[in-house]
Structure formats: C-alpha cells, structure tokens
Amino acid sequence: MKQQMKMWSGLVLALGLVLALSACGTRGKAPLDATVEDRGSSAGGAAGTGTEALGVQDYGRLGMDALQDPASPLYQRVVYFEFDSSTLSEADQEILAAHAAFLAGHPELTVALEGHTDERGSREYNIGLGESRGQSVRRQLEFQGVRPDQIRVVSYGEERPAADGHDESAWRLNRRVELVYGGQ
Amino acid sequence: MQMKDMMRWLLLAALLAGSRGALAVLTIEITQGMEGASPIAIVPFATPAGVTLPEDIAGIISANLRRSGRFAPLPEADLIARPREAGDVRFQDWRVLGVGDLVIGRVLQPAPGRYEVQFQLFDVFRSRQLTGYSIPARPEELRRVAHRISDLIYETLTGEPGAFDTRIAYVTAEQGAEGKRYALQVADSDGHNSRTVLRSPQPLMSPAWSSDGQQLAYVSFEGRKAAIYVQDVGTGARREVAAFDGINGAPAWSPDGGRLAVTLSRDGNPEIYVLHLADKRLQRLTNNAAIDTEPAWSPDGNHLVFTSDRGGAPQLYRMDSRGGSVERLSFEGNYNAGADYSADGKRLTLVHRDGRDYRIAVLELDSKRLRVLTDGSLDESPSFAPNGSMIIYATSAGGRGVLAAVSADGRFRQRLTLSGGDVREPAWSPVLRR
Numbered sequence A: 001m002k003q004q005m006k007m008w009s010g011l012v013l014a015l016g017l018v019l020a021l022s023a024c025g026t027r028g029k030a031p032l033d034a035t036v037e038d039r040g041s042s043a044g045g046a047a048g049t050g051t052e053a054l055g056v057q058d059y060g061r062l063g064m065d066a067l068q069d070p071a072s073p074l075y076q077r078v079v080y081f082e083f084d085s086s087t088l089s090e091a092d093q094e095i096l097a098a099h100a101a102f103l104a105g106h107p108e109l110t111v112a113l114e115g116h117t118d119e120r121g122s123r124e125y126n127i128g129l130g131e132s133r134g135q136s137v138r139r140q141l142e143f144q145g146v147r148p149d150q151i152r153v154v155s156y157g158e159e160r161p162a163a164d165g166h167d168e169s170a171w172r173l174n175r176r177v178e179l180v181y182g183g184q
Numbered sequence B: 001m002q003m004k005d006m007m008r009w010l011l012l013a014a015l016l017a018g019s020r021g022a023l024a025v026l027t028i029e030i031t032q033g034m035e036g037a038s039p040i041a042i043v044p045f046a047t048p049a050g051v052t053l054p055e056d057i058a059g060i061i062s063a064n065l066r067r068s069g070r071f072a073p074l075p076e077a078d079l080i081a082r083p084r085e086a087g088d089v090r091f092q093d094w095r096v097l098g099v100g101d102l103v104i105g106r107v108l109q110p111a112p113g114r115y116e117v118q119f120q121l122f123d124v125f126r127s128r129q130l131t132g133y134s135i136p137a138r139p140e141e142l143r144r145v146a147h148r149i150s151d152l153i154y155e156t157l158t159g160e161p162g163a164f165d166t167r168i169a170y171v172t173a174e175q176g177a178e179g180k181r182y183a184l185q186v187a188d189s190d191g192h193n194s195r196t197v198l199r200s201p202q203p204l205m206s207p208a209w210s211s212d213g214q215q216l217a218y219v220s221f222e223g224r225k226a227a228i229y230v231q232d233v234g235t236g237a238r239r240e241v242a243a244f245d246g247i248n249g250a251p252a253w254s255p256d257g258g259r260l261a262v263t264l265s266r267d268g269n270p271e272i273y274v275l276h277l278a279d280k281r282l283q284r285l286t287n288n289a290a291i292d293t294e295p296a297w298s299p300d301g302n303h304l305v306f307t308s309d310r311g312g313a314p315q316l317y318r319m320d321s322r323g324g325s326v327e328r329l330s331f332e333g334n335y336n337a338g339a340d341y342s343a344d345g346k347r348l349t350l351v352h353r354d355g356r357d358y359r360i361a362v363l364e365l366d367s368k369r370l371r372v373l374t375d376g377s378l379d380e381s382p383s384f385a386p387n388g389s390m391i392i393y394a395t396s397a398g399g400r401g402v403l404a405a406v407s408a409d410g411r412f413r414q415r416l417t418l419s420g421g422d423v424r425e426p427a428w429s430p431v432l433r434r
Helices: A002-025 A034-047 A051-061 A064-068 A090-105 A123-143 A168-174 B003-016 B057-067 B091-096 B139-158
Strands: A078-080 A111-116 A151-157 A176-181 B026-032 B038-042 B071-073 B101-111 B114-123 B128-137 B167-176 B179-188 B195-200 B204-209 B215-220 B227-232 B238-242 B248-253 B259-264 B271-276 B282-284 B292-297 B303-308 B315-320 B336-341 B347-354 B357-364 B370-372 B380-384 B390-397 B400-407 B413-418 B422-428
Touching: A051 A090, A078 A090, A090 A123, A111 A123, A123 A151, A123 A176, A123 B204, A123 B248, A123 B259, A123 B292, A123 B303, A123 B336, B038 B057, B057 B071, B057 B101, B057 B139, B101 B139, B114 B139, B128 B139, B139 B179, B167 B204, B167 B400, B179 B204, B179 B215, B195 B215, B204 B248, B204 B422, B215 B248, B227 B248, B227 B259, B238 B259, B248 B292, B259 B292, B271 B292, B292 B336, B303 B336, B315 B336, B336 B357, B336 B380, B347 B370, B347 B380, B357 B380, B357 B390, B390 B413, B390 B422, B413 B422
Parallel strands: A111 A151, B038 B071, B038 B101, B380 B422, B400 B422
Antiparallel strands: A078 A176, A111 A176, B026 B413, B101 B114, B114 B128, B167 B179, B167 B422, B179 B195, B204 B215, B215 B227, B227 B238, B248 B259, B259 B271, B271 B282, B292 B303, B303 B315, B336 B347, B347 B357, B357 B370, B380 B390, B390 B400, B400 B413
16 A cells, blocks of 8 residues: 555656646637647656656556555545635646546546536526536646547536535535546 | 417417426525615406415505615505405505505406406505406416506506516536536526426536527537537427537527627637528637637627637627727726626626626626626626616525626615525516516
8 A cells, every 4th residue: 555655646747747747738718739738748758758659558457446555546536626726736637637647548538527606696607607616627637648528518607506605615625526437 | 468469479489388397496485675665556366266376466466566765565454455346446545654655456366267367556655556467377477467457557657668578597517426516497586486497417617598588598418518509488399509519509590590709719818709590500709719709689689799818807898799899998997797688778887806706797898887786706697687777696605606686776685595505696687577
C-alpha cells in the first residue's frame, strides 16, 4: 500500500510536469491549435526523461479497480469551479490528466461529464453554464488523447445539487463537473 | 358576450374540466400592499331555497379582486344588506359605507345539474348598472364562471382585461424515499384546481405555454439527458420534439404557435435555434462562443430577446427573429437573465443581481430603465400575467421554494405556498379563450 502511494505521487508529479508545460494553451473557449500540441510534444522531448509517456501508459494500463482505489487520483471524479466560471483550477487539471491517460488507455470506456451549477440566478442560464463547464473538461480530456466519441457532456444546471444548503458552503460543492464512467 | 363566444367558451370549459385530481393546494397569502385599493362590496349570490352550491362564487370573486391589489372587497360581516335583485339595492346605504361599486348575483337551477349564474355590477355613486350577465354552467364549471365574472368586473372597472380566468404551470420537487420526485402541475390562477400533468424521477424544467393556452412545452431529463416535449394540456398527449446531443432547453413558443425557439448545444456550445414544429426543420440564430440561451419572442413575433454572456457576464440582448441585428438591452449590474415579454411588448421582466441578491426587475424597452420589484435573495423565473398587471416568480421562504406574485409597479405582493415540497418555475398562461 505504501509503495502504491509512492507510485501514485510519482505519477502525479510526472503528470503535473506535463501540465505545467502544456496547460497555458488549454484554457478558455478557443479551439486548441496545432502549435500548442507541438509545444507539448517537443517540450516532452526536451525534458528527455520519457516520464510523461510512462505516466500516460501507466494510467492506461490500470484496470477498472483503480477507479475504486481511494489512493488513486482516478478516485477523484469531481472537479469544482468558481462562481459563473468554467475555468479549471490547476489541481483539477492534474486530476483530469490522470483520467485522460486512463481513458486513452481504455478506448472501450466512455465517460459522461455531468456539469452542475449552484442555485443562484436563472435556471436555463445555469444549464448553459453547466454545459460550458462540461465542455471545459471535455477539451482538457481530448487534448490529452481521449477520443471524442468516448465523451458525452450532460448539463444538469442547478437541478441536481450535491449539497442542499443555501449558502456558499453548499454552493461551492454544487459548482462542479462529475465524471461518470460508462459501465461503472 | 356574444352567444357564439359563450358557447365556444363553454365547450372549452367542458373539455378542460375532465382530469382534475385531489392534490396539494397552493394557498395565497398577501404579503404587501393594499393602499389605494378601491372598496367594493360583493354580496353572496342568492340561491334557490334548499340548494347548496359546490362553490362560493362571491367568495372566489372577492379573493380574486383582492389578489389583484386594485380592490378592497368588504368583509362579508360588514355587508349591511344582501340584495338579491336590482330592485332591492338601496344605493344610499352603500354610499354611506364609502363603497364605490357593488356586485350582486343569483344562481338559478333550471334543471338538476344545470345552473344559470347571473350577476350585476353597479356604480354606487351614480346609482346605475355598469354591466350584467347570465351564464349557464354545470356544477364543475362554477369556479371557472366565478373567474370569468371576476374578469368582467375587473375589465369594466379598470378598462384593462382581467387575468383571473387563466392558469399557471409550475414544477414541484418533493423528497421521496427513493430520491427526489418531480411533477409538472397546472392550477387555476388562484392556486385552486391543481392537477399533475407529468411526474418523473428526473428533473423537469422550463414549462412554456403555447399562445392558445392549449399546449405546454417543457424540458424533461427522463432519459437521463435533456429533451424537449410538447404536451396537450387537455388530453395529456405528448411528443418529443428535440433530443439532440447536449442541451435541449429553454423552449419558447412563437406567437403563431408554429415554432419553438430553443437552446441546443449540438454544435458544441449553447446556441439559440428555431424549431419548425410541422417539419422539424431547424434554423440556427446565434453563433457565438459564449452561452446564448433563454429566448423569448416579442408578442409581434419579430424579435427574440435572449441571455448571453458574450460580454463576460450574463446580459439581455435582442435580435430579429432571423438572428440578425443583435443589440444589447441591459446595462445595469453584472447579471440580467431569464427575460419574459409583457403582452404589449413594451416591457421585459427578468432576473437581476442586486448586490448579492437575485431579484425580479422590469426593464422598460423604450427608456431602458430598470426597476427592481422584489426583495428576496434567490428570486427567479419571472412570468408576466397576460394582462401585464402582475408578475409571478419563484422565491424561497423558510428554506423552501415557493411562488410569489408582484404587481408590475412593485407595490403589491403575495406568496403562493404549496402544502409540501418545493415549487418553482411558474409560467402564467395566456388568456384561455374568446
């Protein structure tokens, strides 16, 4: 178990490196252009260690039980957002990098990205905002090699809160995208 | 009222009277305002000896007029006389009480199970009748007749059409043993006669009335993804009209009833489309990397107002009904969304962020002046009454979702509470017939 933990932290570190090198081009709504991808691969080459390739492959080799392992980043299947924002935090990008590698290694798997918002404001606008959050996660996954047909985005807006309260302590838990694996 | 119109109306009433269930009632409590309301006396309607009516017609009329905020019906105990016929009315007595208008009526029973409801409205100070009708009704139509009479009184005295003989659609959510249960319900404008038109274990959203008041479009997640349905309110027959990948949301009927403006994300981003119901043809109106949603047709069908965060935060925009000539409408504050047009096309009601609070506001389209009408913190889903006098919206009270209504000038407010669960997303029907 301890050794396993060590392996996870090593992978997270490696993935973090990939992200640090490539994340700058992944935010916002602009489509990813070829230069961003080129920079990612050439930077990986410059690092020369092959660690990213190892990370991706390792996650790809993991079985479905990795989703149930509390020590695995794959165990985390919710990412959270600021108010009226669809921008991913760096911590969430790490979690998503693990899922991207896992999905890329398991092309038979699918994932539903369920976008949610807090209860404030207009319900249909919140459906739009939940969709926008789901699409942010989709872009991040696709950028890291997940096939588009493995991903489905569903927005529930404010209709399915994770926490029922009416203040920020509940709202921050409700502004989220949940990754729901097919066949899970 | 022409005889032909009356027959048509009765036929409709008969068709609609069918499927009512015993359900939670929305109770209405007036929470603000009454100043400036005109005193009016509504005398209990006389009945033939030994006949007890299933509905208190004068009571329904009184409650309606009181809820409008424009009238202050005299409490029944303060009525100094109970005239049955015009000849029994002593105007001097009512003048002394300061009552400007008087309603009397009687219900005849020409045959078992058939009624004839007659009423007369008098101007007390001029000692003359302003209007009077005789309306045939079956027992199950009496409430509706009382609403119709309320409309006739309101229109005669204010010069504006009434909106009592209308309905509201809304969504309820109740916590059951196996998670939340959702229902789409329709009730009379006074909260009575509520009936469920759809139940689902998955969220229901965004009910929208067709302009003839016969059909509802709504969003259902019953397939674990959003789809838009159109349902006939009378028969319950329904069909799926949009189930594309991604969002299928925010349906809004064109005034001619042939098209739905909807929000779809099938092309990767929430955009507004027009769906032609006859042939399912789709026409894309917006093309922007931002969120574009919540379309609302102008009553003349020439424009659509919608919410977009293309400027960085949600604001209201207007475009022509083919998608051109986009113009920003809201400038005050950093959150304006969810607009609904008044029937005269001159105003929008919308959700406006006021500091930390989300409140209902009215935007005058000519002057672009915005006026906040409510004082809640999570107010949403405003919908104009078809006569523009009131706005119904969703708010919260005691941690629960409730409905509330506010007069379009903000002076008068009332709350509609369901006996259990959350109530949300009210949509006020158009005028039902005529």
